[in-house]
Amino acid sequence: MANWWDRHVAPRMIRLCCAQPQVMKARSHVVPLAQGRVFELGCGGGINLDFYDLAKVTHLSGIDPTPLLLEDSRRKVAERGIASDIREGVGEDIPFASDSFDTVVTTFTLCSVAEPERVLAELKRVLKPGGTAIFLEHGRAPDEGVRRWQNRIDPIWSRLSGGCHLTRPIADAYEGAGFATNRMGSRYMPGTPRPVGWIEWGVATS
Numbered sequence: 001m002a003n004w005w006d007r008h009v010a011p012r013m014i015r016l017c018c019a020q021p022q023v024m025k026a027r028s029h030v031v032p033l034a035q036g037r038v039f040e041l042g043c044g045g046g047i048n049l050d051f052y053d054l055a056k057v058t059h060l061s062g063i064d065p066t067p068l069l070l071e072d073s074r075r076k077v078a079e080r081g082i083a084s085d086i087r088e089g090v091g092e093d094i095p096f097a098s099d100s101f102d103t104v105v106t107t108f109t110l111c112s113v114a115e116p117e118r119v120l121a122e123l124k125r126v127l128k129p130g131g132t133a134i135f136l137e138h139g140r141a142p143d144e145g146v147r148r149w150q151n152r153i154d155p156i157w158s159r160l161s162g163g164c165h166l167t168r169p170i171a172d173a174y175e176g177a178g179f180a181t182n183r184m185g186s187r188y189m190p191g192t193p194r195p196v197g198w199i200e201w202g203v204a205t206s
């Protein structure tokens, strides 16, 4: 059961942080690649709704465990008029059948799930053979000095930010889960302290 902070404060922080201009620019690199039947993990907030190419997306399914953020997603889906199935749920146990989706999308979500390896296995399960996983995540930086700071502040950061972690690998995690990964870009976000600002984006196939 989430505590008061996680239910009320963390979702509002997430809305603010996840819609900064440099984050929106990063979304524009990958989200428009989604096509066909799309599944978005951690769709809370609905921020990606502005970036889907509706000429290519035929249906959008999504899950998120945070009710306050799900309200935003449902409202934005309705505004854009996308055929959709948005449910409360977690990536460790995705409530959709195997081989259901042409594209799965995760943006700034693998940092927050409880069991990343299990979630990646679930994403692989629901993705059709030959389908594409699109990712844009923040996580473990390439520089040793930055990693040391990430390790130091991660315990307090994760308590304040709804379970988000700074220390998780991104493209390497997809590779470890058996995806062939094309990392299209990576950088420290400008204007953001390096320990919280390393992002990677790209596509992966299973």
Ligand SMILES: C[S@@+](CC[C@H](N)C(=O)[O-])C[C@H]1O[C@@H](n2cnc3c(N)ncnc32)[C@H](O)[C@@H]1O
Residues within 6 Å of the ligand: 014, 018, 041, 042, 043, 044, 045, 046, 047, 048, 063, 064, 065, 066, 069, 089, 090, 091, 092, 106, 107, 108, 109, 112, 113, 114, 115, 164
């Ligand atoms: C930093 S927010 C990002 C939201 C959205 N994906 C975006 O790009 O703006 C992290 C999201 O992960 C969701 N989340 C946390 N644990 C999760 C889990 N186990 N499965 C799926 N989503 C989860 C949170 O509710 C939250 O909406």
